Amino acid sequence: MDIGRLQYAVKHIVSLVPVLLGISIITFFMIRLIPGDPAQILLGPRANPETVQRVTERMGLDQPLLNQYLIYMQNLFQGNMGDSIIIQQPVLTLIGERLDVTLFLVIYTTILSVLISVPIAMWSAVRKDSLLDNGFRAASITGLSMPSFWIGILLMLLLSIKVKLFPVSGYGNTFTEHLRHLFLPALTISFSLTPVLIRPLRTKIITILSAEFVEAARARGIKESQVMIKHVLRNAVLGTVTILGVNVGWLLGGSVIVETVFSVPGLGQLLISSILTRDYPVIQGLVLVFAALVIVVNLLTDILYTILDPRVKLE
Amino acid sequence: MDPLLEVKDLEIVLELKERSVYAVNSVSFDVRQGETIGLVGESGSGKSMTCRSILNLLPGTKSKTVKGSVQFEGRDLLTLPKQEWQQVRGKQIGMILQDPTSSLDPVYRVGDQIVDTLRTHQKMSKKEAWERAIKLLQQVGIPSPEKRVSQYPHELSGGMRQRVMIALAISCNPKLLLADEPTTALDVTVQDQVLRLLKQLQRELGMGILLVTHNLGIVAEMCDRVVVLYAGKVMEIASVEQLFAAPKNMYTKGLIRSVPQLDSTGRLEGIPGSLPRMNQPLAGCPFRERCSLATEECADAEKTRLQEVSPGHWSACVHHERMCGF
Numbered sequence: 001m002d003i004g005r006l007q008y009a010v011k012h013i014v015s016l017v018p019v020l021l022g023i024s025i026i027t028f029f030m031i032r033l034i035p036g037d038p039a040q041i042l043l044g045p046r047a048n049p050e051t052v053q054r055v056t057e058r059m060g061l062d063q064p065l066l067n068q069y070l071i072y073m074q075n076l077f078q079g080n081m082g083d084s085i086i087i088q089q090p091v092l093t094l095i096g097e098r099l100d101v102t103l104f105l106v107i108y109t110t111i112l113s114v115l116i117s118v119p120i121a122m123w124s125a126v127r128k129d130s131l132l133d134n135g136f137r138a139a140s141i142t143g144l145s146m147p148s149f150w151i152g153i154l155l156m157l158l159l160s161i162k163v164k165l166f167p168v169s170g171y172g173n174t175f176t177e178h179l180r181h182l183f184l185p186a187l188t189i190s191f192s193l194t195p196v197l198i199r200p201l202r203t204k205i206i207t208i209l210s211a212e213f214v215e216a217a218r219a220r221g222i223k224e225s226q227v228m229i230k231h232v233l234r235n236a237v238l239g240t241v242t243i244l245g246v247n248v249g250w251l252l253g254g255s256v257i258v259e260t261v262f263s264v265p266g267l268g269q270l271l272i273s274s275i276l277t278r279d280y281p282v283i284q285g286l287v288l289v290f291a292a293l294v295i296v297v298n299l300l301t302d303i304l305y306t307i308l309d310p311r312v313k314l315e
Numbered sequence: 316m317d318p319l320l321e322v323k324d325l326e327i328v329l330e331l332k333e334r335s336v337y338a339v340n341s342v343s344f345d346v347r348q349g350e351t352i353g354l355v356g357e358s359g360s361g362k363s364m365t366c367r368s369i370l371n372l373l374p375g376t377k378s379k380t381v382k383g384s385v386q387f388e389g390r391d392l393l394t395l396p397k398q399e400w401q402q403v404r405g406k407q408i409g410m411i412l413q414d415p416t417s418s419l420d421p422v423y424r425v426g427d428q429i430v431d432t433l434r435t436h437q438k439m440s441k442k443e444a445w446e447r448a449i450k451l452l453q454q455v456g457i458p459s460p461e462k463r464v465s466q467y468p469h470e471l472s473g474g475m476r477q478r479v480m481i482a483l484a485i486s487c488n489p490k491l492l493l494a495d496e497p498t499t500a501l502d503v504t505v506q507d508q509v510l511r512l513l514k515q516l517q518r519e520l521g522m523g524i525l526l527v528t529h530n531l532g533i534v535a536e537m538c539d540r541v542v543v544l545y546a547g548k549v550m551e552i553a554s555v556e557q558l559f560a561a562p563k564n565m566y567t568k569g570l571i572r573s574v575p576q577l578d579s580t581g582r583l584e585g586i587p588g589s590l591p592r593m594n595q596p597l598a599g600c601p602f603r604e605r606c607s608l609a610t611e612e613c614a615d616a617e618k619t620r621l622q623e624v625s626p627g628h629w630s631a632c633v634h635h636e637r638m639c640g641f
Binding site for chain 1: 370372374400401402403404405406409410412413414417418419420421422423431432435436467469480483484486493
């Protein structure tokens with residue numbers, strides 16, 4: 001990596017600090033606006049008020065909000081996100097155990113979506129306005145408009161219960177098992193991600209197909225397959241990389257629901273359960289991690305872009 | 316001597332959504348070895364389309380019919396099977412397009428694109444091809460080619476890029492070079508350099524050049540013979556001397572008159588009217604509605620056929636005898 005890219009990366013990682021600070025403030029106060037008392041939830045509806053009071057005090061939740069925030073920040077800067085109220089474990093440990101699962105799912109989904117989108121986009125672009133192109137377009141809209149939890153349940157019903165091709169849930173222990181277990185979850189998210197990729201990619205390919213450099217390459221006798229891959233696709237991919245980067249945040253959001261549907265032990269599942277139990281420290285920690293992931297992925301996208309397109313320089 | 320390229324009765328009809336466009340109507344001409352032919356006409360006259368059809372590069376999305384024949388070295392290019400195209404394109408016929416800023420792929424280094432072309436047509440190691448690429452850049456007059464070869468297109472100037480395009484086109488020593496408005500997008504000073512380069516390369520490699528242009532100045536400077544197109548029909552074929560001394564077609568005359576002259580004091584003359592709608596097959600002379608000599612005979616397809624009016628001078632005008640000088 002050259003100096004320019006390194007400088008850019010460092011600068012952006014530094015600028016991550018104020019962003020995360022802002023996010024920590026918003027999440028900290030927002031979750032406390034949600035009705036529901038963690039102590040009450042922990043102890044159950046029939047606990048007596050004194051016990052609830054005692055537990056609240058022990059968790060420090062009786063203190064003024066500002067004080068609570070300052071204590072939280074003090075710990076955070078020492079690398080401590082606090083302990084989970086419900087599971088009684090350090091938040092960092094909880095996240096660390098599940099981060100790789102969610103990352104696996106996100107990367108798997110990205111690769112799967114690209115593998116599905118590229119051939120379809122190419123085909124639709126080359127046979128523009130054909131029956132197939134229109135068919136894919138209709139399928140895209142259908143895929144985009146179906147909620148992912150529903151697609152997830154349908155796929156589960158079809159491919160793991162009717163036809164026992166894939167496991168219903170879980171993560172597995174080895175890499176190949178991960179691939180098998182996470183295939184349906186990844187496919188489910190792909191259903192809504194691929195349409196977002198196919199449309200701009202198709203448009204881009206159509207534009208590039210009539211570019212002069214494509215004609216020039218053909219006029220030089222370059223094989224049609226080479227023209228399509230080396231010149232058309234290679235140039236069309238540029239914009240798609242940005243779209244993928246922007247959509248990673250949304251992908252993480254999608255993983256939250258899909259992990260729950262398929263009982264995948266990842267961050268999304270942890271997030272849902274911690275929201276249901278008002279486990280403040282876990283929620284705060286997870287939101288921070290999600291935000292950091294989105295920012296880092298966008299940074300990586302920017303850097304990848306400069307590698308893919310020699311005309312772009314980072315400032 | 317047999318001509319290198321012989322275009323015969325070429326007809327191209329484009330089927331658009333609502334109408335058909337008769338873009339090229341029975342065009343015939345030839346290019347001999349080592350000769351430069353100018354294909355001249357205004358926008359929409361079918362000159363680019365004729366040029367592209369030689370390499371079967373007409374836009375594929377529109378449905379179209381192409382009739383006639385394009386003989387090149389004893390083969391009809393229009394009926395060539397797909398696999399054999401590769402041997403003709405880039406290897407025996409090179410092509411230069413109008414806009415050098417968009418005819419190089421922006422994401423590959425200049426050298427990579429030359430290497431790709433060389434290795435498509437010749438058995439060569441990557442290293443050999445890279446060396447050859449540097450030589451080619453040198454041949455087209457690019458200074459410090461060792462440095463330029465590993466630069467990206469956006470790092471080169473327009474003139475330099477057109478030189479790269481020329482290097483690409485001549486990389487496999489083609490017998491024929493198609494140049495579709497090769498200097499239109501360039502500065503006037505650079506235009507001159509590029510044209511001179513083409514002349515020089517033609518002498519070195521002995522290739523025939525088909526130069527598509529709307530610029531009569533370039534024609535006078537570069538060409539041996541000229542084909543004048545109007546509304547997809549050949550109006551006149553003549554040597555440059557014949558054409559400029561005594562054009563035998565009113566359209567050619569109008570074209571020559573509308574070139575600005577430094578020493579003339581009068582107003583610049585244009586040709587009144589505009590191109591006819593080309594949505595039906597051509598009958599007679601397409602220029603008759605704008606022509607001062609037009610008579611009823613001009614609508615007769617038979618009489619407006621291209622005929623030899625003096626040795627090597629062909630005109631499609633019924634009234635060519637009524638024209639003498641300006």
